[in-house]
Amino acid sequence: MVTPSPNSRPPLVQIRGMDFSYGRTRVLHDISLEIECHRVTALIGPSGCGKSTLLRCINRMNDRVVGARVTKGAVMVKGKNIHDADVDLTRLRRQVGMVFQKSNPFPKSLYENVAYGLRIHGEKRKDVLDEAVERALRHAVLWDELKDRLRANALTLSGGQQQRLCIARAIATRPEVLLLDEPCSALDPISTLKIEELMHQLSRNHTIIMVTHNMQQAARVSHHTAFLHLGRLVEFAPTEELFTHPREKLTESYLRGTFS
Secondary structure (H helix, E strand, O other): OOOOOOOOOOOOEEEEEEEEEEOOEEEEEEEEEEEOOOOEEEEEOOOOOOHHHHHHHOOOHHHHOOOEEEEEEEEEEOOEEOOOOOOOHHHHHHHEEEEOOOOOOOOOEHHHHHHHHHHHOOOOOHHHHHHHHHHHHHHOOOHHHHOOOOOOEHHHOOHHHHHHHHHHHHHOOOOOEEEEEOOOOOOOHHHHHHHHHHHHHHOOOOEEEEEOOOHHHHHHHOOEEEEEEOOEEEEEEEHHHHHHOOOOHHHHHHHHOOOO
């Protein structure tokens, strides 16, 4: 496990010896990770290794699946176990936002898409909503493209713009952690580059944890990388170290493409 350097902030997210099951099937085994504040952490590994399941554990999105549960260990956000009885799920998901693999804008205006989370939390003041929408769109590098068409339907945007709009919607409520589940998998290379550049900018104010099948992308955008296989954490290290000097033979085999 990577531990923060003496001058860094304490880990924002800590996963401690976690097992996770769907019904009687255990899919994650004894996972322990510490996620540093204002860094991008990539989760890589073959299909079915548990990357997305692990990501969804961090804001309890798996709660929506019948029989899904943490059977051992804990997920901590800012030192608080997110499965404690007094945890408010709405507040947790405001603190830990998520963007999914397939862009999912609502069939509403661009403005209402970005303002949605704030309205859910009871914000009605127009000046506050206006400021939040502009701020989020600027941070998602969309303001200059869309500022004159905020009443247009979000479904009229290109795929890359829709994904950035979903990121703007996620960050409008100022989450401390942003979960990205393969955010570029359905995008063209130009849109992918824009999302990657956006991740660099967002990491100044947000802690980002992303799932990606693209190892080159992980190498380009992340500070730390975790390699998973068959529901187990094989290796977790600074990205450059993991890609150039992996400690585990299984990691080396996967990175070289000789994995079977």
